[in-house]
Amino acid sequence: MHPLRKQRLQLVILLVAAAALVIGLVVYMLRENGNFFYTPVQIVSGEAPQSTFLRAGGMVVDGSVVRSDDSLWVQFKITDGVEMLTVEHTGILPDLFAEGEAAIASGKVDENLVLQATQILAKHDEKYTPPEVADAMNAAYKAKQEDKKEQGGSYK
Amino acid sequence: MIAEYGHIALIVALCLSVAQAIVPMAGSFAGYRTWMRLGHSLALGQLVFVAISFACLTAAFVQDDFSLQYVANNSNTLLPTQFKVSAVWGAHEGSLLLWALILALWSAAVALFSGHLPLVLSSRVLSILGAISVGFGLFILLTSNPFARILPFSPTEGGDLNPLLQDFGLIVHPPMLYMGYVGFSVAFAFAVAALIGGQFDSAWARWARPWINSAWVFLTIGITLGSWWAYYELGWGGWWFWDPVENASLLPWLVGTALVHSISVTEKRGAFRSWTLLLAILAFSLSLLGTFLVRSGVLTSVHAFANDPERGIFILAFLGLVVGSSLLLFALRGPVVQRQQGDIEVVSYSGLSREMMLLLNNVLLVSAMAMILIGTLYPLIADVLDLGKISVGPPYFNFFFVPMTLGLMVAMGFAVFSRWKKTDAQMLRQKGMVPFLISLSAALILPLFLAESMSWATYSITAVITLGASFWVVTMSLEDLWQKLDRGSSAVSSRLKNLTKLPGSYWGMQVAHIGIAVCALGVGLSSVYDVQKDVRMVPGDRVVVAGYEFTFDSLNFVQGPNFGASRGQISAYKNDRLVAVLYPEKRKYEARNQVMTEAALDAGLTRDLYVSLGEPLKGDAWAIRLHVKPFVRCIWLGGLMIGLGGLLSVMDKRYRRRRKPRTLSTAQSGATAVEASAQ
Numbered sequence: 001m002h003p004l005r006k007q008r009l010q011l012v013i014l015l016v017a018a019a020a021l022v023i024g025l026v027v028y029m030l031r032e033n034g035n036f037f038y039t040p041v042q043i044v045s046g047e048a049p050q051s052t053f054l055r056a057g058g059m060v061v062d063g064s065v066v067r068s069d070d071s072l073w074v075q076f077k078i079t080d081g082v083e084m085l086t087v088e089h090t091g092i093l094p095d096l097f098a099e100g101e102a103a104i105a106s107g108k109v110d111e112n113l114v115l116q117a118t119q120i121l122a123k124h125d126e127k128y129t130p131p132e133v134a135d136a137m138n139a140a141y142k143a144k145q146e147d148k149k150e151q152g153g154s155y156k
Numbered sequence: 157m158i159a160e161y162g163h164i165a166l167i168v169a170l171c172l173s174v175a176q177a178i179v180p181m182a183g184s185f186a187g188y189r190t191w192m193r194l195g196h197s198l199a200l201g202q203l204v205f206v207a208i209s210f211a212c213l214t215a216a217f218v219q220d221d222f223s224l225q226y227v228a229n230n231s232n233t234l235l236p237t238q239f240k241v242s243a244v245w246g247a248h249e250g251s252l253l254l255w256a257l258i259l260a261l262w263s264a265a266v267a268l269f270s271g272h273l274p275l276v277l278s279s280r281v282l283s284i285l286g287a288i289s290v291g292f293g294l295f296i297l298l299t300s301n302p303f304a305r306i307l308p309f310s311p312t313e314g315g316d317l318n319p320l321l322q323d324f325g326l327i328v329h330p331p332m333l334y335m336g337y338v339g340f341s342v343a344f345a346f347a348v349a350a351l352i353g354g355q356f357d358s359a360w361a362r363w364a365r366p367w368i369n370s371a372w373v374f375l376t377i378g379i380t381l382g383s384w385w386a387y388y389e390l391g392w393g394g395w396w397f398w399d400p401v402e403n404a405s406l407l408p409w410l411v412g413t414a415l416v417h418s419i420s421v422t423e424k425r426g427a428f429r430s431w432t433l434l435l436a437i438l439a440f441s442l443s444l445l446g447t448f449l450v451r452s453g454v455l456t457s458v459h460a461f462a463n464d465p466e467r468g469i470f471i472l473a474f475l476g477l478v479v480g481s482s483l484l485l486f487a488l489r490g491p492v493v494q495r496q497q498g499d500i501e502v503v504s505y506s507g508l509s510r511e512m513m514l515l516l517n518n519v520l521l522v523s524a525m526a527m528i529l530i531g532t533l534y535p536l537i538a539d540v541l542d543l544g545k546i547s548v549g550p551p552y553f554n555f556f557f558v559p560m561t562l563g564l565m566v567a568m569g570f571a572v573f574s575r576w577k578k579t580d581a582q583m584l585r586q587k588g589m590v591p592f593l594i595s596l597s598a599a600l601i602l603p604l605f606l607a608e609s610m611s612w613a614t615y616s617i618t619a620v621i622t623l624g625a626s627f628w629v630v631t632m633s634l635e636d637l638w639q640k641l642d643r644g645s646s647a648v649s650s651r652l653k654n655l656t657k658l659p660g661s662y663w664g665m666q667v668a669h670i671g672i673a674v675c676a677l678g679v680g681l682s683s684v685y686d687v688q689k690d691v692r693m694v695p696g697d698r699v700v701v702a703g704y705e706f707t708f709d710s711l712n713f714v715q716g717p718n719f720g721a722s723r724g725q726i727s728a729y730k731n732d733r734l735v736a737v738l739y740p741e742k743r744k745y746e747a748r749n750q751v752m753t754e755a756a757l758d759a760g761l762t763r764d765l766y767v768s769l770g771e772p773l774k775g776d777a778w779a780i781r782l783h784v785k786p787f788v789r790c791i792w793l794g795g796l797m798i799g800l801g802g803l804l805s806v807m808d809k810r811y812r813r814r815r816k817p818r819t820l821s822t823a824q825s826g827a828t829a830v831e832a833s834a835q
Contacts, residue, residue, distance in 0.1 A: 025556075032552075092770030095753050
């Protein structure tokens with residue numbers, strides 16, 4: 001083989017190998033660090049995996065926020081309109097966290113199906129609802145409507 | 157009436173930009189010099205009308221004209237006047253008008269300062285800038301008109317500006333960032349004009365370089381300000397969240413940094429031609445992508461305020477048009493550009509040369525950009541493909557970005573010493589020896605003193621790596637400077653006399669590189685030695701964090717112009733000496749009924765004390781976050797140094813001199829000849 005061609009071939013092989021390595025790493029890291037979003041329904045029904053890091057979102061249920069007297073431990077429930085998920089967290093809640101408003105909690109689900117959150121996100125603007133939460137609420141709302149239709153109820 | 161004048165001025169500006177897009181370009185093909193020259197006056201005219209429009213919107217804010225939907229949503233009679241002015245760009249419609257204004261500013265600057273360029277080139281550049289203005293003008297008028305009225309039932313009071321935005325940060329961060337984003341449109345226009353004309357050589361690079369560098373300076377400072385603002389205003393002490401919108405500003409910056417380096421090779425050596433063009437196109441495309449990500453609301457982010465997906469579709473279409481057409485042009489004309497070689501011989505370079513070092517720089521920067529782009533867009537792609545709703549966390553980004561930055565820093569140390577064409581490896585080894593030993597000892601010894609206690613348990617490997625890399629860059633840069641000062645006489649006094657003789661671009665490189673080291677030092681050390689405690693405190697309580705004793709003295713109520721606040725008084729002591737008294741606030745803004753944390757901090761070069769009030773608990777107790785953040789200031793100090801470096805380079809004499817229009821062949825006499833003639 002011509003020496004120049006040989007040199008080029010080596011370069012190409014090197015580039016392909018490097019690209020393959022990088023793509024492999026990217027896919028692996030995305031899988032490791034991609035946190036899936038689940039709705040309260042999916043978690044309470046057991047569809048969501050336990051003890052992997054995930055995110056859940058919904059509206060904070062009125063009157064569900066319980067604070068500890070001597071620490072920063074807090075417990076509250078979030079709902080997508082169908083199921084309620086209990087969330088526990090130790091720390092400071094964001095400014096716009098409020099009952100009846102949207103919130104996203106990230107953490108791991110324990111064996112009692114309680115989300116042990118390491119971080120709580122609330123919206124940053126009172127008009128804004130995170131798209132995930134809005135979708136979850138809509139999906140749950142639709143599912144509810146269909147259930148009612150099937151039951152033959154005349155709600156409206 | 158003022159609003160209508162503003163609206164009409166915007167429509168006139170759009171008409172002018174249509175003419176600016178068509179007439180000079182047509183003239184450049186037909187050879188009509190008057191048509192080509194028209195581009196310059198049209199650009200200035202467009203600036204006048206966009207500025208009128210912007211002034212009208214500002215007037216509407218200052219006069220509390222709540223019959224305008226946009227003003228009613230984002231202002232309030234109680235809002236302090238400086239925030240009424242900055243509220244103009246506090247939300248979608250107005251921030252686009254700011255985009256348009258800044259684009260008009262850049263276009264006018266090109267029109268005014270392109271006298272030394274061949275008319276064909278400058279007219280085409282202005283024409284392409286005009287086409288971009290048309291896109292943004294249409295976008296504003298069709299989907300996001302800030303002058304829309306609420307009639308006949310207009311509100312008597314406005315909804316107020318989002319409290320997070322009622323801050324000095326909003327006054328400076330968006331205009332700076334936009335100057336950077338939009339500034340890359342000039343780089344883009346230069347690249348497309350070069351592709352159309354098929355003339356792309358060292359002279360082109362020398363003309364485009366100050367524009368590219370200035371845009372990059374603005375973007376650097378804009379990102380730095382944004383990070384600093386997030387740090388003190390979001391209230392929880394983070395300074396970078398790998399949030400999609402932050403990433404959106406980092407992507408064009410990384411490509412811009414690659415471009416700033418690659419164009420130096422194009423200017424000095426005539427190499428990397430197509431690559432430089434591609435980077436210029438890419439930098440602007442990523443700026444547009446950033447705008448799309450921020451404005452479409454497709455991603456959940458710190459910056460995702462109420463959004464409208466239809467606007468996203470418009471920007472996506474515009475993005476597709478810009479990227480698609482420019483890449484098509486690149487594919488068609490790129491080979492022509494590559495084949496044409498000006499009078500600078502493209503000399504081959506060996507494995508160890510400045511060209512190779514800059515190539516390595518580009519490969520690393522563009523790879524880092526690609527990794528961040530993938531991580532940022534992956535949630536979108538996964539959503540479209542129905543793979544579930546995913547968010548990619550910081551570990552992904554850190555995994556790729558941190559090693560690449562370290563690699564860049566190691567290479568940076570060698571790169572300042574490397575020579576064009578071929579560098580003697582022996583020489584590099586020799587020169588690198590002292591800096592290497594200094595860095596190694598600093599890296600191994602300093603972590604012992606930085607940690608709270610001198611023990612192996614607190615000895616941090618991250619700190620070793622950070623210190624090693626930062627010291628390496630600084631010592632290598634200083635050694636190079638010391639040798640460059642030796643011009644015939646190695647005496648210290650004569651070296652110091654030569655300080656002013658080194659060119660601005662050299663100082664620019666040095667300051668920017670040392671800025672990277674300072675920034676990296678801040679990032680590394682603040683993440684290693686940062687101590688944070690969330691505690692429950694009642695007035696009178698004391699808590700010790702990282703050697704500082706914080707006492708919660710008292711809590712009072714204070715009334716601001718448009719908010720009421722609970723203000724805590726917290727004193728910090730070190731070794732029983734009072735260091736600082738901090739007043740964190742929990743504000744409640746009346747108009748929106750929105751609560752906001754206003755952190756209090758005591759800033760210092762070696763450490764920040766950072767205190768924020770969480771929420772009231774039972775009785776007198778409050779949840780309080782106490783932070784000690786060593787060296788966190790270095791992050792922004794470094795960022796500003798990087799920007800300053802770029803500025804020094806823009807001010808280099810060889811770009812400032814106005815040259816008479818020349819034919820390409822005489823202008824291509826190379827950098828050395830130009831420098832010689834300048835003296």
